[in-house]
Amino acid sequence: MIAVVGAGIAGLTAALSAVQEDPRTEVTVLAKGTVRQSNTWLAQGGIAAVVPVAAAPGDTAAAHAADTLAAGAGRCDADAVQVLCGAGGEQISRLLDLGTPFDRDPSGALALGREAAHSARRILHVNGDSTGAGIAAALLRAVAAEPRITLTEHAFTAGLLLDAGVVTGVDVLRNGVRSVLAADAVLLAAGGAGALYTHTTNPDSATGDGVALAAGAGAAVRDLEFFQFHPTSLDVPGNPLISEAVRGEGAVLRNAAGERFLLECRNAHPDAELAPRDVVSRAVSAYLQDSGERCVWLDATGIAAARGTGYLAGRFPGLDAMTRSHGLDWEQDLLPVVPAAHYWMGGVATDLRGRTTVPGLYAAGECACTGVHGANRLASNSLLEGLVFGARAGAAAAADSRAGAVPRVLSGDFPVAGRAEQVPSAPPDGSRGEPAFSRAALQELMSAQAGVLRNADGLAAAAAAVARWHCGTAGTATLQGTKGSGSQGQPIRQMRVLEDANLLTCAGLLLAAALRRTESVGAHYRSDAAAGTAGTAGSTLNLLS
Numbered sequence: 001m002i003a004v005v006g007a008g009i010a011g012l013t014a015a016l017s018a019v020q021e022d023p024r025t026e027v028t029v030l031a032k033g034t035v036r037q038s039n040t041w042l043a044q045g046g047i048a049a050v051v052p053v054a055a056a057p058g059d060t061a062a063a064h065a066a067d068t069l070a071a072g073a074g075r076c077d078a079d080a081v082q083v084l085c086g087a088g089g090e091q092i093s094r095l096l097d098l099g100t101p102f103d104r105d106p107s108g109a110l111a112l113g114r115e116a117a118h119s120a121r122r123i124l125h126v127n128g129d130s131t132g133a134g135i136a137a138a139l140l141r142a143v144a145a146e147p148r149i150t151l152t153e154h155a156f157t158a159g160l161l162l163d164a165g166v167v168t169g170v171d172v173l174r175n176g177v178r179s180v181l182a183a184d185a186v187l188l189a190a191g192g193a194g195a196l197y198t199h200t201t202n203p204d205s206a207t208g209d210g211v212a213l214a215a216g217a218g219a220a221v222r223d224l225e226f227f228q229f230h231p232t233s234l235d236v237p238g239n240p241l242i243s244e245a246v247r248g249e250g251a252v253l254r255n256a257a258g259e260r261f262l263l264e265c266r267n268a269h270p271d272a273e274l275a276p277r278d279v280v281s282r283a284v285s286a287y288l289q290d291s292g293e294r295c296v297w298l299d300a301t302g303i304a305a306a307r308g309t310g311y312l313a314g315r316f317p318g319l320d321a322m323t324r325s326h327g328l329d330w331e332q333d334l335l336p337v338v339p340a341a342h343y344w345m346g347g348v349a350t351d352l353r354g355r356t357t358v359p360g361l362y363a364a365g366e367c368a369c370t371g372v373h374g375a376n377r378l379a380s381n382s383l384l385e386g387l388v389f390g391a392r393a394g395a396a397a398a399a400d401s402r403a404g405a406v407p408r409v410l411s412g413d414f415p416v417a418g419r420a421e422q423v424p425s426a427p428p429d430g431s432r433g434e435p436a437f438s439r440a441a442l443q444e445l446m447s448a449q450a451g452v453l454r455n456a457d458g459l460a461a462a463a464a465a466v467a468r469w470h471c472g473t474a475g476t477a478t479l480q481g482t483k484g485s486g487s488q489g490q491p492i493r494q495m496r497v498l499e500d501a502n503l504l505t506c507a508g509l510l511l512a513a514a515l516r517r518t519e520s521v522g523a524h525y526r527s528d529a530a531a532g533t534a535g536t537a538g539s540t541l542n543l544l545s
């Protein structure tokens with residue numbers, strides 16, 4: 001039996017591929033909330049793919065790969081990029097076979113949108129801006145029709161079981177009750193960690209569980225300093241995303257004076273609103289810091305003027321309803337937007353088949369890191385990543401755990417940092433005036449010191465605070481108290497405590513990685529450092545070694 005942790009696009013695809021790979025394999029998919037509580041379900045803009053029969057004139061998988069490599073600021077794993085972009089056509093065909101209702105143009109061909117840093121229109125979408133939900137619904141139908149896959153909601157994976165260094169199952173918390181699920185392999189597809197930050201486009205459930213579970217089992221993690229901020233989340237509670245596809249259609253960013261400041265700011269990029277995401281987020285954050293303004297303004301009124309009344313509502317029905325629910329008419333009003341934590345490029349180090357450094361443990365999707373995104377992910381490559389690497393990881397987990405198979409792991413030359421780097425045994429001084437741990441306090445700290453703009457002093461202070469919190473009641477002590485039970489009647493509180501511990505683990509790892517990388521590259525911008533040179537590998541560390 002294979003346990004898949006997470007029911008987004010990577011987890012569902014992995015489950016389907018595992019049963020396809022081995023007719024005797026059974027799979028249990030564990031979703032910690034409902035299947036809708038995932039970044040997949042929220043994904044708007046689309047899925048980037050070059051489908052040969054439907055491609056824009058001259059577009060190729062090689063061009064998609066070149067754009068992915070360029071956006072990744074020289075830090076992408078080139079083999080992973082080839083796998084990702086080369087598989088686009090096949091994956092879209094598979095989704096069409098499963099009944100995914102991709103939008104079509106009036107001629108019946110697949111409709112192709114544009115997003116920043118893509119050299120061609122190649123973004124497929126469902127119902128305008130509900131792409132993730134459309135794909136997930138098709139995958140869920142396929143999962144429901146497969147008797148060898150069991151999908152369990154509200155099942156939180158509290159730990160990995162290890163026997164002599166091999167993963168043998170998971171410790172599951174469901175309705176306040178802990179139980180053990182033995183497995184031949186465990187595949188982590190647990191998504192991201194946007195809950196590390198105050199402003200995030202992610203659901204509250206994105207608490208870095210996959211990275212924390214893997215690190216706790218001694219798996220290598222990598223590139224954790226690279227956390228992508230999306231430039232345009234609506235500046236209202238919950239920070240709903242305003243898809244990059246809106247800028248792809250022609251929306252521009254303005255300051256309070258109504259100026260297109262991206263054209264004139266420090267380090268202005270010639271592509272302005274359509275520059276890579278890290279460039280746009282950095283320019284917006286620097287502008288906000290310098291001006292003291294609270295937000296910038298997304299102007300889509302030009303689209304409405306050029307394409308006619310009702311165009312925005314037809315092309316982006318979900319966004320139209322969402323903005324109107326906040327009293328904004330985007331045909332006439334500018335939308336207040338701020339950068340928000342969106343996607344973690346780093347994660348559990350894997351090979352191109354999802355194998356981690358720990359036997360029996362696999363990872364795919366946002367919680368994994370093949371190096372495919374380098375230091376900055378190209379827009380709309382994440383759904384494709386979940387499909388491509390989810391399928392490969394599910395098949396590998398099934399094949400590797402066939403009776404008699406020799407356990408296979410990711411091997412390589414991974415620099416290792418000791419646990420002391422993440423959680424000092426003697427918390428450093430300096431806690432005077434520091435707030436007690438709360439998730440909000442952690443988010444404020446991470447946003448201030450480890451957000452779009454960073455420097456050594458801020459990172460070090462944050463690392464010390466996180467270490468103190470981790471050593472205190474919010475970390476180990478409370479976690480042990482929960483394990484000791486007495487709290488079985490409070491399942492939500494119990495899960496929250498475990499999530500907080502995962503967030504602290506991820507924060508400590510991210511800060512350590514950000515401190516170690518003393519250059520500025522991609523989404524990791526150190527205001528106290530020079531720009532990095534292309535080609536330096538991302539960082540890797542192991543929590544427990």
Ligand code: SIN
Pocket residue numbers: 043044045046242243244245342343378379380381382
């Ligand atoms: C968006 O629609 O802007 C998000 C797409 C992505 O993050 O790739």
